[in-house]
Amino acid sequence: MNARAVEAGAMEANADRGGPAMLLTGMLVLALLAATNVAHGETNLSLAQVLSALTRDADPLLRDMVRDFRLPRAVVGLLGGAALGVSGALLQSVLRNPMVSPGILGISAGSHLFIVLATVFAPWLLNLAPLPLTLAGGWMAVAMVWLLAGGRRASPLRIVLAGLIVSMTLGGITSAVLVMNETEARFLLAWSGGMLRQNGWAGASFAWPWILGCLALVMLTARQLDLSMLGEETARALGQRTRLVVLACLGAVLVLTGVVVAVAGPIGFVGLVAPHLVKLAGIRRHAMLLPASAIWGAALLLGADTLTHVFGSLTRTPPVGAITAAIGAPWLLWLVLRGRRHGAGFAPMTPFGVRPRPLLPWPLTAGLLGLGVLGTLLLGLTVVGGLPLSPGTVLAALAGEGSAVAQRIVLEFRLPRILAALLAGACFAVAGALIQDALRNPLADASVIGVNAGASAGVLLLLAAWPLAAGPVVSAAALAGGLAAAAAIFGLAWRRRLMPAILILTGIAVGAICGAIVQILVLDGRFTGSPLVWLIGGLHARGWPAVQVLAPALALLLPLGLLLARRVEVLAFDDLTAGSLGLDVGRTRLGAGLVGVALAAIAVSQTGPIGYVGLVAPHAARLLTGHRMRPLLLLAGLIGAILLGLADIAARLVVRPAEVPAGAVVALIGAPYLLYLIHRSDRS
Structure with a gap:
């Protein structure tokens, strides 16, 4: 207990070193990427043209392009990236596992499956209650991962593998539904890869209250999350109700991820990379870690969306989810290969379902x-x-x-x-x-x-x-x-x-x-x-x-x-x-x-x-x-x-x-x- 307290004091003393600089740098990068994202597309615009499109006397075509298509896309990217970045930070903290994110745990795949099922079989339900659908899919995926990983005894590696298997299963079912319903699949196929493209402000109007509300509530748990990092026994000894904290954070992650899937499709790896970028700057306390993860998550997603226009065209734009995967997968590889403890915390697991004595020869x-x-x-x-x-x-x-x-x-x-x-x-x-x-x-x-x-x-x-x-x-x-x-x-x-x-x-x-x-x-x-x-x-x-x-x-x-x-x-x-x-x-x-x-x-x-x-x-x-x-x-x-x-x-x-x-x-x-x-x- 005393050793933990000393460790906590050392963390408090050094946790915010580099934090203000990371936040300021992130905001500058985010502003630059947001401006670049709005300016780039099938037709590139100058900053002066973008600003003029916001005035009353702007050319109608230019005004409609910027106000109804590009600005909503940038706002959805900003909100979605912030939501995914904070979701990854929350999961990594409450599970004490540096390799997890909503995509790796199968949450995005579960929400995606339920949206596809509703689109194909009950479109009225999708229009009526998109968020409950994505929440139900996310909860189903979490329950499957929890059971597959072994519940409270799950090791970090087993959680990652269980999430991957659940994602593979739900993704296969989703693809089968798309194959058997080719008419609906034409639009869903592009959306299934992650797509920030918007036709008006409907998506952003739906997303911002949920995302900003969840982010504000999550900030209230920052101190409790700091205690969680000390270990479950120590946190309980300090008066924390650990299960309540885990459930609250998991609920926030499901809402944040579900909203993003509903408006932009499943997008992976932002929640993995953004928190690690922040932690590399020495930030550990969640009062600084969470907003910094939101800023850098938004920057990553807007940057990836901007790259889709560099490598594609209006009719052949690569999905933003593929770009984030192309960025995030090498990052995961680097995290794996740079570890100095040779896989500590990822010990191999013994097989399950073994009979010591065969029933028959x-x-x-x-x-x-x-x-x-x-x-x-x-x-x-x-x-x-x-x-x-x-x-x-x-x-x-x-x-x-x-x-x-x-x-x-x-x-x-x-x-x-x-x-x-x-x-x-x-x-x-x-x-x-x-x-x-x-x-x-x-x-x-x-x-x-x-x-x-x-x-x-x-x-x-x-x-x-x-x-x-x-x-x-x-x-x-x-x-x-x-x-x-x-x-x-x-x-x-x-x-x-x-x-x-x-x-x-x-x-x-x-x-x-x-x-x-x-x-x-x-x-x-x-x-x-x-x-x-x-x-x-x-x-x-x-x-x-x-x-x-x-x-x-x-x-x-x-x-x-x-x-x-x-x-x-x-x-x-x-x-x-x-x-x-x-x-x-x-x-x-x-x-x-x-x-x-x-x-x-x-x-x-x-x-x-x-x-x-x-x-x-x-x-x-x-x-x-x-x-x-x-x-x-x-x-x-x-x-x-x-x-x-x-x-x-x-x-x-x-x-x-x-x-x-x-x-x-x-x-x-x-x-x-x-x-x-x-x-x-x-x-x-």
Whole structure:
């Protein structure tokens, strides 16, 4: 207690050093960026023209351009940036986690999903109550992150990963809704990337009372937030009601983020970067930290919006959310790699959902799961499609007998597609098992550490340059993008000895950079079809070429994983213990990671970036076989095959004759199951 008091006194004495200079600099930068933002656009204006547009005698066209379009855009950018900057500062303080922000915790994704659902299915509700909608989405995302991270026992890294998984899930559902409602998607697609463009003052008029009111109320909690930084026990000893402070700040964050999403769409990384910029100047007390974060958040967002006009035009302006991600992701990468304590506070996590004693001998379990794979195969050959076939008809077609029509349906259309689903599911699952055990983290897989995002960027870069590229070339581009992202992740983390926390956080940052590229290219508009279909992931129109890629990959890389299995098991101990047992920790982790990444990248190249299979299947396998790595890889592969096979069947049956992307179905299955596993693990 005395040590904490001394620390608090030292913080009070030095907290505001550099604060006034930071505030003054921020206000000057903000004023300059605001003027630049209003002056720049499809037609650049001088400062004199901007000022003259505000007078009564101004040219009507110039006056309307400045007053009704550019000034509202600048005001929304100022308000939105301030709201996001303060939201990030609040979350980092109450969670005592420097890596969090509304975007990283999934709050923006939840608000975004509810706005999209209302726009498509209940436009009247969006017009009537936009803020309650965004609040409901934000609360849902927070609840999912809280459960996924493990509640009050959550570690900083687990919170970040849980937020990323929730964002991925909700984003996949949002994309599926957009794909199935193309008319509404034309406007929503641009707004979904973050867009400050305004048509009048309606957005600013809606936003300013909520944002300024929340900012004023938050300033009243500055002293309580200072106490929170001393730790929960010390704050309680000093009389603070810690839960009330956390709930109040979380409520403010939800309101601030919800208002921004309602008027400008989801915009990430402003809430991460702005508070860190302020803290680099030595500001720690929240009476100075919060207003400084608001000023620098506004400056960041206005600056990013100004850059959209430098790199685009009126019809092809990159989304401001992509620009903030392109700025913020390298910042996150810098924060990760500059830490001097080698990931302190981001310790690896033990797997959940592990059964110490298998219910059955694993060969018997494998046999039962093999029967499940055969059942899934038969189901995919019989019930899907416009013409259901009996099992006898299918077996006759496989034997080369029966009608020519039945043989063509089975052998040319249904069989290759269901085989591709089974093989891809096995690849995703084995990759997830290897990556989770190599990184000692149950929330890690290729989709989380950025490989899927790299594959997506590779595909869209190819299609932007060559819109009519053939399927094999698209698959090669996806494979190249995924492997390039993996090379960047492992290369950047190599100097930190491939520490698990550093690898994961580096993957998140690299994935965010690739995601920014994807956002910009999606809105570029040069594609012959909707790229969202591929970005969600699915098996539509997959044939024998996909099988010819996936089968050899699994046949080659699964044995390599089995050869590494014994050494990967030793990684379950900490690095020091594993090294003392004679294991080359860095090389083992690199080898297992590369095999897993290669499997995932090849699967993504054929199916698109399907998530959750690599997250869920290994945990389901651990419930059946425990920690033994070789049985785990085999059982995970079988479970992954069944999971993706059934998801693809469901994707073709839910809204027949249309088709839901299989990636969205997997997310709807995987998210509740993952929450169940965590709940079961916490109870035990």
